[in-house]
Amino acid sequence: MSLVQKRPFGQRYAFVVVAVIFLSLLIAAGLRSAPGVLMLPLEEAFGWRRDVISFSAAIGIFLYGLAGPFAAALMERVGLRRTLLASLALMSASTGASLLMSEPWHLIASWGVFSGIGSGAVASVLGATIVNRWFKTNRGLMMGLMSASSATGMLVFLPFLAALAQSGGWQPVVIAVSVATAALIPLVYLLVPERPASIGITRYGAEPGEKEQPSLAASGNFLTATLSTLRQAAGTRVFWYLFATFFICGFTTNGLVGTHLIAFCGDMGIPEVRAASLLALMGIFDLVGTTLSGWLTDRFDPRKLLGIYYGVRGLALVYLPLSGFSGTSLTIFAILYGLDWIATVPPTLRLSNEAFGDRSGPLVFGWIVAGHQIGAATAAYFGGALREMQGDYALAFQIAGMTAIAAAALSLLIEPSETLRRRAPQPA
DSSP, X not given: OOOOOOOTTGGGHHHHHHHHHHHHHHHHHHHHHHHHHHHHHHHHHHOOOXXXXXXXXXXXXXXXXXXXXXXXXXXXXXXXXXXXXXXXXXXXXXXXXXXXXXXXXXXXXXXIIIHHHHHTTSSHHHHHHHHHHXXXXXXXXXXXXXXXXXXXXXXXXXXXXHHHHHHHOSHHHHHHHHHHHHHHHHHHHHHOOSSGGGGTOOOBTOOTTOOOOOOTTSSSOHHHHHHHHHHHHTTSHHHHHHHHHHHHHHHHTTTTHHHHHHHHHHHTTOOHHHHHHHHHHHHHHHHHHHHHHHHHHTTSOHHHHHHHHHHHHHHHHHHXXXXXXXXXXXXXXXXXXXXXXSTTHHHHHHHHHHHHHHHHHHHHHHHHHHHHHHHHHHHHHHHHHHHHHHSSSHHHHHHHHHHHHHHHHHHTTSOOHHHHHHHOOOOO
């Protein structure tokens, strides 16, 4: 057993951990949103078709999601700090290596395969693991803050990255992302303990002497634990409802809007920096909306919240191609869309925890997030391919809007939490 390393602030040290993880999630979100900024510069520099560039983004998003549940299990089996540090190193190295690329497969390997695997551990499953491990109370609010970090990542990075791309091409963007990711490594190493017991405290809001329940993946083969948890969860209807709605969530957010909105605006004659600023404006409103969503999730029916969020998002996406792309119409879109960009995460996590419990909830949520990223990967490629076939993005955005409205209806079919707890899968 490792020696207990005392830290200041008592139980409030949980907020120090949240701050470092928030920053990690923020920079990982900047990495995953960078292909949207790189699309036009890479097209100009190498002559690569937009569907080829979209394919690399789709691979990265897909692996970002697929790695999530395995990363959640690996955090329990070999340690959260080790997993996170290795992931940050892989993200920095893979994006930095893309400076040497000259063929499309280099782009797919660096920004697709390796950065996708690395960033999969620095995603929503990390936030869920931290919240469950460090907080007994205020979980919805904390998950809202964690989720908002992706919006803040756009807010901080995209205008800056777009300005770099506009003035210096794609290489300065790559350097900025690689350096920012590497800078996180010492912060995580110094400030993030493995768990509250490592520094002699209990979870925030817990009574002194609380005993932490071991995760299902904490012993044995982590691959077996991950896959067996999926098998148990897949036998419940609630898992497939959450998986399907989160698939649509990914399809309508970072898959389509995050990857193609800047290019869509470029087709409409809007400069790249201005288009990135539009995404940043969404980030401002999502920072508010997602944090508020966490607060609401602690107090109201999460199914009804999901229905509202998906409905508003669908209407906003249907509206965009018809908006005329004036300054006023784009501002209206940014506000409506931005308020619930990632607002769906806190209620989805609450439903997952209620259905499957604290022990397997984070692993199940990892698989639900995998559905989100499969949806995002589908939209990233679908948007580029449809743009090549149609000559514009209008149909792609309208289709996405209709799927979000379908998700709003599907959210209301999820069973009440009391029934879910009775039907939750039990560990073997």
